[in-house]
Amino acid sequence: MATVVLSSDGNLMGARIADDGQWRFPPMDSMPEKFKKCITAFEDRYFYYHPGVNLISLAKAGYQDIRAGKIVSGGSTISMQVARMSSMHSSRNLWYKILEIIMATRLELSYSKEEILNFYVSNAPFGGNVVGLNAAAWRYYHRSPFELSWAETATLAVLPNAPSLIHPGKNRKQLLNKRNRLLGRLFKQGVFDEISYKLAVQEALPENVFPLPNVAPHLCEKINLEKKGENIKTTLDFKLQNIVGEILEGYAKNLAVNSISNAAIVVLDVKSGNILVYQGNTGLIENQESGSHFVDIITSSRSSGSTLKPFLYAALFDEGKLLPQMLVPDIPTQIAGYKPENFNLSYDGLVPASEALARSLNIPAVKLLRTYSIQKFLSLLQKLNFSTINRSADNYGLTLILGGAEVNLLQLSAAYASMARVLNNYRTNGYDRGDWHPSFYLSTPENKAKPDRTKVLSASAIFEAFNALLDVNRPINETGWKLYSCSEKIAWKTGTSYGFRDAWSIGVTPKYVVGVWVGNADGEGRPGMTGLTTAAPIMFDVFNILPDTTWFTPPKDEMVLLEICNKSGFRAGPNCQETYKSWLTYNSSYSPLCPYHKLLHLDQSSKYQVNSSCEKVSNMVNVPWFVLPPVYEFYYITKNPDYVSPPPLRKDCFENSTKIMEFIYPPPSALTKVFIPKEFTGKQSAIIFKVTHRQASTTIFWHLDNIFAGSTQNIHEMALNPSKGKHFLTIVDENGITIYLNFEVLSEKE
Numbered sequence: 001m002a003t004v005v006l007s008s009d010g011n012l013m014g015a016r017i018a019d020d021g022q023w024r025f026p027p028m029d030s031m032p033e034k035f036k037k038c039i040t041a042f043e044d045r046y047f048y049y050h051p052g053v054n055l056i057s058l059a060k061a062g063y064q065d066i067r068a069g070k071i072v073s074g075g076s077t078i079s080m081q082v083a084r085m086s087s088m089h090s091s092r093n094l095w096y097k098i099l100e101i102i103m104a105t106r107l108e109l110s111y112s113k114e115e116i117l118n119f120y121v122s123n124a125p126f127g128g129n130v131v132g133l134n135a136a137a138w139r140y141y142h143r144s145p146f147e148l149s150w151a152e153t154a155t156l157a158v159l160p161n162a163p164s165l166i167h168p169g170k171n172r173k174q175l176l177n178k179r180n181r182l183l184g185r186l187f188k189q190g191v192f193d194e195i196s197y198k199l200a201v202q203e204a205l206p207e208n209v210f211p212l213p214n215v216a217p218h219l220c221e222k223i224n225l226e227k228k229g230e231n232i233k234t235t236l237d238f239k240l241q242n243i244v245g246e247i248l249e250g251y252a253k254n255l256a257v258n259s260i261s262n263a264a265i266v267v268l269d270v271k272s273g274n275i276l277v278y279q280g281n282t283g284l285i286e287n288q289e290s291g292s293h294f295v296d297i298i299t300s301s302r303s304s305g306s307t308l309k310p311f312l313y314a315a316l317f318d319e320g321k322l323l324p325q326m327l328v329p330d331i332p333t334q335i336a337g338y339k340p341e342n343f344n345l346s347y348d349g350l351v352p353a354s355e356a357l358a359r360s361l362n363i364p365a366v367k368l369l370r371t372y373s374i375q376k377f378l379s380l381l382q383k384l385n386f387s388t389i390n391r392s393a394d395n396y397g398l399t400l401i402l403g404g405a406e407v408n409l410l411q412l413s414a415a416y417a418s419m420a421r422v423l424n425n426y427r428t429n430g431y432d433r434g435d436w437h438p439s440f441y442l443s444t445p446e447n448k449a450k451p452d453r454t455k456v457l458s459a460s461a462i463f464e465a466f467n468a469l470l471d472v473n474r475p476i477n478e479t480g481w482k483l484y485s486c487s488e489k490i491a492w493k494t495g496t497s498y499g500f501r502d503a504w505s506i507g508v509t510p511k512y513v514v515g516v517w518v519g520n521a522d523g524e525g526r527p528g529m530t531g532l533t534t535a536a537p538i539m540f541d542v543f544n545i546l547p548d549t550t551w552f553t554p555p556k557d558e559m560v561l562l563e564i565c566n567k568s569g570f571r572a573g574p575n576c577q578e579t580y581k582s583w584l585t586y587n588s589s590y591s592p593l594c595p596y597h598k599l600l601h602l603d604q605s606s607k608y609q610v611n612s613s614c615e616k617v618s619n620m621v622n623v624p625w626f627v628l629p630p631v632y633e634f635y636y637i638t639k640n641p642d643y644v645s646p647p648p649l650r651k652d653c654f655e656n657s658t659k660i661m662e663f664i665y666p667p668p669s670a671l672t673k674v675f676i677p678k679e680f681t682g683k684q685s686a687i688i689f690k691v692t693h694r695q696a697s698t699t700i701f702w703h704l705d706n707i708f709a710g711s712t713q714n715i716h717e718m719a720l721n722p723s724k725g726k727h728f729l730t731i732v733d734e735n736g737i738t739i740y741l742n743f744e745v746l747s748e749k750e
């Protein structure tokens with residue numbers, strides 16, 4: 001049997017030829033009424049009335065044969081022909097005829113007329129290697145047998161009797177005559193009126209054999225491997241699959257100009273988890289030759305880029321360790337010799353968690369992963385059914401969050417869809433991750449997955465993560481960002497893997513998930529190819545053809561109303577000035593209070609900070625102030641010009657001061673290690689040391705290994721060339737405040 005792949009509404013998506021080289025489709029569930037009328041009128045007028053054998057027509061045939069002196073007419077009923085087909089012989093002698101008669105009557109006893117007719121129609125030859133009505137309709141008319149005209153149906157009905165007539169040549173006239181005689185017979189039977197008859201006999205015969213549809217070729221291949229020779233109804237939406245295929249082909253041409261050869265799209269229905277669109281690659285429609293287009297990208301393992309970040313943020317929201325507006329650090333960071341960088345190579349100092357997620361900042365993500373634990377995150381991903389993420393926590397390290405792991409488009413999209421499903425359904429159905437594995441086989445009640453009540457992420461945490469990913473939160477000045485013409489609320493995340501090898505964009509609404517991958521199947525990167533610039537536009541185009549949906553209902557029944565500090569996004573403490581109330585995950589009520597609003601003690605002029613060592617308590621003015629540690633402030637102030645540093649300490653109050661001055665680079669730790677950067681030429685360049693001081697205009701004096709190295713004012717950066725090994729840096733400001741740093745210089749990693 002050939003493998004036949006249908007859409008959810010029964011349209012032919014594609015087929016693969018049977019091993020015997022025949023286009024033999026698996027039996028159909030039903031048969032078109034037109035064909036039933038045609039085939040019985042032509043082959044066996046009394047089919048519905050005889051017991052398998054028609055004695056009158058047998059007698060007639062016998063008479064004709066005797067007169068001719070040879071067998072010219074078989075007088076066989078459809079049932080007898082079925083008997084002959086099933087016994088696989090073609091001899092026409094008397095003995096076999098008797099055998100056929102016996103078998104036909106037995107068939108009639110065991111099977112209904114419809115079953116016998118269906119068997120006949122499914123196995124009858126239709127010329128060449130075409131077997132059965134379904135294959136014939138697609139090969140000769142490029143349509144389903146249910147969509148054929150009377151003339152087309154009649155043409156097919158006369159073929160099993162003389163299949164060779166379909167071949168071009170002198171047979172054509174004979175085929176046309178046979179067809180028209182059948183149409184005339186049907187007209188006389190009153191099956192259609194005279195006008196229809198006259199029009200029908202004017203219709204031309206099919207000229208060519210059509211290739212079969214090949215709408216979702218990669219899925220058809222997969223199904224042909226898994227369910228060879230079966231008639232498979234998939235979950236695919238025929239119309240949508242075709243439109244999305246066209247959208248992707250449209251983009252493929254532009255991508256090809258930039259030497260980007262491949263792309264893939266999957267569209268999932270959130271409610272059922274069903275796959276609606278499975279476009280495994282580009283280019284197969286026009287170019288049957290090119291190898292890379294045969295790769296099914298949807299199930300290929302590729303570097304995740306930043307696409308796993310939302311799961312980490314959701315997990316931290318769930319535990320109450322992070323609130324959506326909470327400031328998270330974004331400063332130069334070095335963890336165990338590993339130095340993550342943001343995509344734009346700049347730092348915000350501190351940035352609200354939601355913004356860090358929306359802008360996909362790497363440093364906050366790495367710091368948050370360390371807070372959460374790699375091992376815990378790994379086990380979360382495994383619960384989210386990422387089967388390709390199967391190495392150990394040590395093996396992945398912190399790069400797990402930045403693309404160190406491989407995922408495939410299907411599992412990634414499915415995880416987003418499952419989160420949306422939980423958010424939609426937890427109230428009515430409870431937590432159910434039963435179909436976190438999407439299937440393209442249309443499920444029947446028997447094979448429907450059992451509910452899996454494991455709560456992986458709470459609805460409230462998912463809601464907070466999705467809200468962070470709404471386009472409205474996306475700053476307009478972000479690289480490559482443009483406003484897409486999409487009025488709908490869509491939570492979306494892009495990803496770009498190391499070396500611009502993979503560009504991802506995944507979008508989610510309460511109804512649909514659209515996942516897009518762009519790149520080269522052979523893994524070759526293309527400079528500048530990012531998820532935002534290449535995958536996101538395709539994703540938005542697909543959302544534009546999907547019906548609009550309204551946004552998720554906030555899961556307030558799983559949330560608490562908390563007072564939040566406007567500036568820090570932490571729970572408001574006693575010194576926070578502006579606050580607002582916000583519904584947050586239940587565990588958020590255990591999160592720490594705002595650490596940045598402090599009560600400063602100022603002198604009467606309010607120009608200086610004072611303390612009890614230099615001023616009477618009764619003379620102090622207490623003012624709440626948003627104070628950031630200098631290392632954050634240094635970067636924060638560049639992005640937040642309204643930030644006002646606390647007033648300086650009055651000169652006579654320095655004894656008890658701390659954190660006037662801090663190292664920014666290298667960040668101090670117990671074992672600070674520094675790599676010597678290499679220039680393009682391969683020459684080792686100087687290391688730039690950075691320090692921040694509360695009063696930038698102060699002069700700072702630098703000493704490397706107790707040797708004076710220079711002084712700085714305003715911008716406290718010093719280029720130094722320490723040799724490989726351990727060193728000691730001393731920094732003194734004009735007031736004599738001193739900080740130290742022990743560090744070790746390692747040569748640049750090769």
Ligand SMILES: [Zn+2]
Pocket residue numbers: 565566567568572573575576577594595596597
């Ligand atoms: Zn505060």
